[in-house]
Amino acid sequence: MQLTKTRKSVLLALFIGMETVLMVTPLGFIPIGPIKATTLHIPVIVISILLGVKEGMILGFYFGLCSLVMSTFNPTPFSFCFSPFYSIGEVSGNFGSVLIALVPRITLGFVSGILFHVFQTKIKDTTSILLSSLVSTILHTILVMGGIYLFFGREYAAISGFAYETFLNVIKLTICTNGLLEAFMAGFMTLAIYKALQKIK
Numbered sequence: 001m002q003l004t005k006t007r008k009s010v011l012l013a014l015f016i017g018m019e020t021v022l023m024v025t026p027l028g029f030i031p032i033g034p035i036k037a038t039t040l041h042i043p044v045i046v047i048s049i050l051l052g053v054k055e056g057m058i059l060g061f062y063f064g065l066c067s068l069v070m071s072t073f074n075p076t077p078f079s080f081c082f083s084p085f086y087s088i089g090e091v092s093g094n095f096g097s098v099l100i101a102l103v104p105r106i107t108l109g110f111v112s113g114i115l116f117h118v119f120q121t122k123i124k125d126t127t128s129i130l131l132s133s134l135v136s137t138i139l140h141t142i143l144v145m146g147g148i149y150l151f152f153g154r155e156y157a158a159i160s161g162f163a164y165e166t167f168l169n170v171i172k173l174t175i176c177t178n179g180l181l182e183a184f185m186a187g188f189m190t191l192a193i194y195k196a197l198q199k200i201k
Contacts, residue, residue, distance in 0.1 A: 008051050011197075015043045016062055023066045030185075037181045040067075041108055041140055045133050045190050048113035050197060056109030064105035068098065077159055081148050088159070096151030104143035112136035129194055133187040141179035145171045 019040065022028035028040045044063055048056020071079035071093075072086055079086040080093040082101040087093065112132050119128035148156050149167050157164040 044109045045112040048109045049116045053113035056113045060105040060109030064102035068101040091155045100147035108140045129191045130187040133190045134183045137183040137186045
């Protein structure tokens, strides 16, 4: 889909607004049984596929920045993982929190756009969208959980109530539950939004 610079700017602004709405409302976290699946990554994937890697990384940065701000002003017990300005007991966020908040989200925009471009040269758009969404979402989950393990592993385990030695198993479980659910949601929702937006071509 070829878009003018003005239309690209308008779409990016629209999706920044959408990301904001998802961040501050329950629409960003959908309860499915005992699991809460986030939809916050979906606008990033859509934009990176629709407009390109640069715009995807910009929206990914905004996603991460919103995460940092929300973790600071509307914290949960684990907000220290995403905000250097939040503390719980003796546990405080630090520069690692900034990396966890920003790097996986920027990478999400980069990888989903690159994968779509690569897949698109070999297979149909529909399959390209599904595959790039699935792979980039799972990678995003791995990067977030890997960052928490690297910078706050013991603190996160202590607050969660599991042994630090089992953290890698927790990461695997998270990928197999939330990660896969969010990946499939991203694939089908991204495909639906992409097809709807083709009408503006």
